[in-house]
Amino acid sequence: MITVTNLVKRYGSFEAVHGVSFTVGEGRVVGLLGPNGAGKTTIMKVLTGYHRQSEGTVVLDGKDVLEDPVGVKSIVGYLPEGVPLYPDMTVAEYLGFVAEARCLEPSARPAALERVVEACGLAGFTDVRIERLSKGYRQRVGLAQAIIHDPAILILDEPTTGLDPNQILEIRQLIRSLGAHKTVILSTHILQEVEALCSEVLIINEGRIVGQGSAAQIAADMQGDERLECVFKGGPDVAYDSIGALPSIRSIESMEGSVNGLTRMRLVVAYGEAERAAEAVFDWAVASGAKLIEMRRERLSMEDIFVRLTTEEVRP
Amino acid sequence: MSATSTIARREISGYFNAPVAYMFIVAFVVSCGTVFFFLERFFAAGQATMRGYFSLMPFVLSILVPSLTMRLWAEERRQGTYELLLTMPFRDGELVLGKYAAAMFVILMALALSLPVPMMASMFGHFDVGTLVTEYIGVVLLASVAVAIGQTISCASRNQMSAFMATVLILLALSLLGQVPVWLTMPAWLAATVNWLSLSYHFLSFAKGVIDTRDLAYFVLLTLLGLYGSTRLLSAGKWR
Numbered sequence: 001m002i003t004v005t006n007l008v009k010r011y012g013s014f015e016a017v018h019g020v021s022f023t024v025g026e027g028r029v030v031g032l033l034g035p036n037g038a039g040k041t042t043i044m045k046v047l048t049g050y051h052r053q054s055e056g057t058v059v060l061d062g063k064d065v066l067e068d069p070v071g072v073k074s075i076v077g078y079l080p081e082g083v084p085l086y087p088d089m090t091v092a093e094y095l096g097f098v099a100e101a102r103c104l105e106p107s108a109r110p111a112a113l114e115r116v117v118e119a120c121g122l123a124g125f126t127d128v129r130i131e132r133l134s135k136g137y138r139q140r141v142g143l144a145q146a147i148i149h150d151p152a153i154l155i156l157d158e159p160t161t162g163l164d165p166n167q168i169l170e171i172r173q174l175i176r177s178l179g180a181h182k183t184v185i186l187s188t189h190i191l192q193e194v195e196a197l198c199s200e201v202l203i204i205n206e207g208r209i210v211g212q213g214s215a216a217q218i219a220a221d222m223q224g225d226e227r228l229e230c231v232f233k234g235g236p237d238v239a240y241d242s243i244g245a246l247p248s249i250r251s252i253e254s255m256e257g258s259v260n261g262l263t264r265m266r267l268v269v270a271y272g273e274a275e276r277a278a279e280a281v282f283d284w285a286v287a288s289g290a291k292l293i294e295m296r297r298e299r300l301s302m303e304d305i306f307v308r309l310t311t312e313e314v315r316p
Numbered sequence: 317m318s319a320t321s322t323i324a325r326r327e328i329s330g331y332f333n334a335p336v337a338y339m340f341i342v343a344f345v346v347s348c349g350t351v352f353f354f355l356e357r358f359f360a361a362g363q364a365t366m367r368g369y370f371s372l373m374p375f376v377l378s379i380l381v382p383s384l385t386m387r388l389w390a391e392e393r394r395q396g397t398y399e400l401l402l403t404m405p406f407r408d409g410e411l412v413l414g415k416y417a418a419a420m421f422v423i424l425m426a427l428a429l430s431l432p433v434p435m436m437a438s439m440f441g442h443f444d445v446g447t448l449v450t451e452y453i454g455v456v457l458l459a460s461v462a463v464a465i466g467q468t469i470s471c472a473s474r475n476q477m478s479a480f481m482a483t484v485l486i487l488l489a490l491s492l493l494g495q496v497p498v499w500l501t502m503p504a505w506l507a508a509t510v511n512w513l514s515l516s517y518h519f520l521s522f523a524k525g526v527i528d529t530r531d532l533a534y535f536v537l538l539t540l541l542g543l544y545g546s547t548r549l550l551s552a553g554k555w556r
Contacts, residue, residue, distance in 0.1 A: 045399075049554075050399055073403055076403070084395055084397045084399060085397065087395070088334065101404045101405070103405060145400075
């Protein structure tokens with residue numbers, strides 16, 4: 001459980017985060033999404049106690065980051081951006097050090113090591129010096145150190161950058177399974193990742209939250225955004241314009257008449273009205289003798305949401 | 317306590333993997349031998365004393381100890397592991413103390429390995445064991461101040477090289493300060509102040525075989541000041 005209230009972070013005179021508030025419940029995987037420099041990493045650094053906030057409160061599982069920094073750090077697993085590691089250590093030495101630093105009992109360490117080596121696909125690499133590992137394997141070591149103490153809260157800054165597609169799938173699978181009983185916050189600018197992993201999204205732009213909720217909820221907040229694409233077969237004698245007057249349909253966005261005997265149109269439909277609108281179009285087609293050969297609902301994609309929230313709208 | 321030893325052991329393994337520790341130990345032992353047999357002309361002097369040998373220790377340590385302390389924090393910054401350490405459940409003081417202990421461990425090893433120098437010398441004359449012990453206590457205290465100051469400078473530095481240069485300069489300045497009243501005529505109170513600040517001045521009584529609580533206090537105070545400075549710098553960094 002993470003509660004952030006009115007978080008402000010200033011670096012000198014530069015204000016990186018202006019008053020962000022959000023809550024993340026247990027067993028949720030929340031994605032921080034935003035363009036570069038939006039403040040995602042800053043928020044994560046404050047959550048982990050690496051940077052202190054200028055204003056506001058941050059409470060993780062009942063522990064305030066300013067009042068009980070060591071307590072917070074002991075329940076958090078953190079993968080910083082760029083995956084810093086000690087290159088002179090072997091994987092096993094390094095993970096052993098982290099286990100010790102994370103206050104794991106000596107008797108519990110071998111089992112923990114075995115668990116993360118298995119989970120992160122590091123078997124056979126435990127005696128390799130970290131400086132000799134490829135980027136993908138370093139990423140795995142970074143993830144392994146973040147989960148070795150089985151933390152209640154996991155904070156991952158861009159966990160899949162630099163991995164190949166197979167590794168990305170594996171790491172996502174791992175994060176998903178961890179997310180079942182942990183609180184996970186991850187930052188990314190890969191939109192599919194958010195759709196694949198996160199139960200909730202926080203879209204951040206210029207230090208503010210500009211969108212919050214599941215992808216569907218955010219789309220709902222941005223009302224009037226569904227499109228219905230229809231293709232009709234039939235002559236030009238049908239009065240297609242009259243579709244615009246049907247209930248639930250706001251307007252005709254575009255219409256291409258009689259290309260190869262087909263008429264294509266895009267209709268703008270109020271959010272949540274798409275089903276009724278589709279029904280109305282179907283009934284209209286039957287009544288007016290137009291042959292409806294294709295009808296497709298276009299949902300607002302994560303890309304669309306992202307682009308709109310981070311470029312078009314400038315909220316106060 | 318266990319947190320401190322975790323950090324210290326990680327740091328020691330870093331020293332030996334780098335391998336800064338081996339180079340430090342070799343350089344230290346070689347400089348000790350050079351100072352003893354060539355600069356001090358032990359055999360020509362014909363005296364059963366090592367005072368001259370130890371009086372050069374402040375300078376040897378001023379140049380060698382920074383090679384150990386320069387990496388303590390500057391290297392963590394460069395690697396980004398700084399962020400890792402500061403998000404692990406350590407108190408800032410434990411991190412600083414652990415790193416201090418690691419550097420001291422390497423120095424103590426080097427000192428132990430330099431013991432053959434006085435042991436060989438003792439074959440040629442009767443040395444006062446009490447004086448030798450006091451002299452070694454003095455060297456350990458001197459090293460402790462050097463490590464504490466070096467760590468603070470490393471904490472404030474962007475890279476290892478500038479940490480090294482700055483630490484050498486400050487330690488040499490503190491050592492040479494004892495010479496200033498010898499070279500220049502100055503009022504007694506000023507000379508006393510300058511002497512009080514000087515590392516070599518306080519070390520000199522140890523080299524003579526005298527343990528004075530004022531000298532002891534000076535070394536302990538400077539060490540604590542250095543450790544406190546590093547801790548404050550770490551904490552201050554989190555606000556930036």
